[in-house]
Amino acid sequence: MSTPKTTAEPAAAAPATQTRSSAVVLSVILVCQLMIGLDATIMNVALPKVQTSLHFSATGASWVLNAYALAFGGLVLLGGRCGDILGRRRMFMTGLVLFTASSLLGGLATQDWELVAARAAQGIGAALAAPSALALLMINFPDVAQRTRALALYSITMALGTTVGLILGGVLVSWTSWRWVLFVNVPVGVVIALLTPKYVKSAPPRPGRFDIGGAIVSTSGVGLLIYGFIHASTSGWGDARTIGVLVAAVVLLALFLVVESRAEQPVTPLHxxxxxxxxxxxxxxxxxxxxxxxxxxxxxxxxxxxxxxxxxxxxxxxxxxxxxxxxxxxxxxxxxxxxxxxxxxxxxxxxxxxxxxxxxxxxxxxxxxxxxxxxxxxxxxxxxxxxxxxxxxxxxxxxxxxxxxxxxxxxxxxxxxxxxxxxxxxxxxxxxxxxxxxxxxxxxxxxxxxxxxxxxxxxxxxxxxxxxxxxxxxxxxxxxxxxxxxxxx
Structure with missing residues (x-):
């Protein structure tokens, strides 16, 4: 009777181990996405105290928010393509480490430009990590039913990010300091960075070349488009700079379509x-x-x-x-x-x-x-x-x-x-x-x-x-x- 028992135990243990591993993978991806999402709003609550502490001008303070928006929005297309060519887990880790390190530096900032630079670096890190996070979710959950549930949880996390940012920002600013709005990312980022190599699987990188022209035009076009609309919300649609920036953005995005239609390995495959x-x-x-x-x-x-x-x-x-x-x-x-x-x-x-x-x-x-x-x-x-x-x-x-x-x-x-x-x-x-x-x-x-x-x-x-x-x-x-x-x- 001992033989059946001995052979059955490993078979029973395997699904449990696989389930735990899947739970860790999902948690790593979702927590990273939550951290990236809430950073788009968490600084809103802290902005008045940031302005007083670092002596921002009334208009300069808005760049604490805009620097993140411009860097993330302008580079996320390139970040996705980097994951395809260089490896998704590698780019996920690179973006995560950059995001975490810049959060630490932003929390330690003593000058206004230091905080703006750190926020821009956060946006770059987010642009590298976020597309690879979603691609890794698809790789690690090949089963249709599991993938659908994972995508549902991913969608909830995206919706949760803004709300958590408002709540967490309010708590941290009220109870501690505005600096903890940034410091809170550091321990979370370190834990995710330690778990990712052990649990998260990644498909091998695909041989390919970077579409340098498409990368430059897409980053410039999307960045100018976002900047133009940000500027329009404060200076109006009739402002000369608003009009000039938006016209330049439209021209660059039209050029982007031409470049991508001719590129062998485009940043954004038009098909x-x-x-x-x-x-x-x-x-x-x-x-x-x-x-x-x-x-x-x-x-x-x-x-x-x-x-x-x-x-x-x-x-x-x-x-x-x-x-x-x-x-x-x-x-x-x-x-x-x-x-x-x-x-x-x-x-x-x-x-x-x-x-x-x-x-x-x-x-x-x-x-x-x-x-x-x-x-x-x-x-x-x-x-x-x-x-x-x-x-x-x-x-x-x-x-x-x-x-x-x-x-x-x-x-x-x-x-x-x-x-x-x-x-x-x-x-x-x-x-x-x-x-x-x-x-x-x-x-x-x-x-x-x-x-x-x-x-x-x-x-x-x-x-x-x-x-x-x-x-x-x-x-x-x-x-x-x-x-x-x-x-x-």
């Missing part, structure tokens, strides 16, 4: 857009993020200014979005193999459209329950349904040699969409808020005029948000082609 569903997925995620960034930005303004919430309480208030996204995304793992992506994208787009319409009704007399809970829940539900389905749709059928490029383009579309969308909404907000200040709405008094102006501007800005989310519904319902569930998975 990725030959798939109708993949092209629709990129457009969908661009439009969704264009509306989503505005929800966080204006929701924070309304809660802290009109409702007088503390930064910590504001972060907690956004948890309804995360909970809704988590609830929806957990179901996607079961629904996607059964129904395919199109129904989930359509329902998700309809949910975010309703949330945008609700935001247009906000007023100075709205409470958290009457004015914000509904939109926050609907956006979370839409994100939870849409993001896993979009990730699967965009990455389905992509060869191993181009998974990094496809993932980089996916994240570039997210980031560029959010930046452009927010600048459009901010511009609409600024125009209507000035008009409301000059012609006070009914019920406004000298005491509460600021609240009325802010609420009126937010409601008007979200008319543009409705346009973005209505377009996502059109893309999901009319452009995305229904596929067999097995194909969609």
């Amino acid at each position: 990725l857009f030959r798939s109708r569903n993949r092209a629709a997925g990129y457009i969908h995620i661009f439009l969704l993020m264009a509306a989503m960034y505005g929800l966080y930005f204006f929701g924070t303004q309304f809660m802290e200014t009109v409702l007088d919430f503390s930064p910590f309480r504001t972060g907690i208030a956004f948890l309804v979005t995360t909970l809704a996204a988590t609830f929806a995304a957990r179901g996607v793992g079961r629904l996607l193999p059964r129904f395919g992506a199109k129904p989930l994208l359509t329902v998700g787009a309809a949910s975010t459209l309703l949330g945008s319409l609700w935001m247009t009704q906000i007023s100075a007399t709205s409470s958290y329950l009457s004015g914000l809970v509904g939109p926050l829940f609907l956006f979370g539900l839409g994100m939870g349904l849409s993001m896993p389905a979009l990730n699967v749709t965009i990455l389905a059928g992509v060869g191993p040699q181009e998974s990094g490029a496809a993932a980089g383009l996916l994240q570039a579309m997210q980031f560029i969409g959010g930046t452009i969308g927010l600048s459009v909404l901010v511009t609409v907000f600024g125009t209507t808020a000035k008009h409301a200040a000059a012609h006070p709405p009914a019920g406004a008094t000298a005491h509460n005029l600021g609240d009325y102006v802010l609420a009126h501007g937010i409601a008007s800005a979200y008319v543009a948000g409705v346009v973005f989310t209505a377009c996502t519904l059109i893309v999901a319902a009319l452009v995305v082609k229904a596929t067999k569930p097995a194909t969609a998975s």
Whole structure:
């Protein structure tokens, strides 16, 4: 009787070991993505104290945020291609180490330029690590069901990043120092760097050459595009610099298409857009993020200014979005193999459209329950349904040699969409808020005029948000082609 027992034990132990290893791999990738995502917002809460501590000018302080945005958005396409050629785990580790080291240096900064430089280095590290993180997730979860669940959790993590950034930033700034907003990345980064070589598998690098021309043109074009929209949100669309930068960005991006069409091994293979569903997925995620960034930005303004919430309480208030996204995304793992992506994208787009319409009704007399809970829940539900389905749709059928490029383009579309969308909404907000200040709405008094102006501007800005989310519904319902569930998975 001893022989069966002896032979059965290793067989039983293997699945348990494999399960633990898969859990570690998933945790490493998700925590890294969470760290990169929350750094886009965590500095918002700390910015007033950073400005006082390092003596930033009013305009100079914005570069603590913009330096990260420009570096990440401008280089993420190149980061994806680096992973394809040099190895995804290698680029993941390189980006992670750079991100962690620059977080430490930023926390130790004593001059304003030192912090801005550290934030730019963080953005470069994020641009190298983020596309490879998504590609590694696909490699380490080859089983369709496991991969779908992993992508659902990855999507939840992306949605969670902004909320966690607001909460964690509020806690750290209130209880310690603004420097810990950066220092908190260091122990997390060290642990991930130690676990990655042991647990995370990587496909061998693909022989290839860098498309130097495409890299230069894409980085310059995307960087100028993001800078132009950032500048427009503060200086206006009629500003000469805004116009000049945006014209230069359009010219460079047009040149990028020409260069990529002729390159043997392009930074962004244009044939990725030959798939109708993949092209629709990129457009969908661009439009969704264009509306989503505005929800966080204006929701924070309304809660802290009109409702007088503390930064910590504001972060907690956004948890309804995360909970809704988590609830929806957990179901996607079961629904996607059964129904395919199109129904989930359509329902998700309809949910975010309703949330945008609700935001247009906000007023100075709205409470958290009457004015914000509904939109926050609907956006979370839409994100939870849409993001896993979009990730699967965009990455389905992509060869191993181009998974990094496809993932980089996916994240570039997210980031560029959010930046452009927010600048459009901010511009609409600024125009209507000035008009409301000059012609006070009914019920406004000298005491509460600021609240009325802010609420009126937010409601008007979200008319543009409705346009973005209505377009996502059109893309999901009319452009995305229904596929067999097995194909969609």
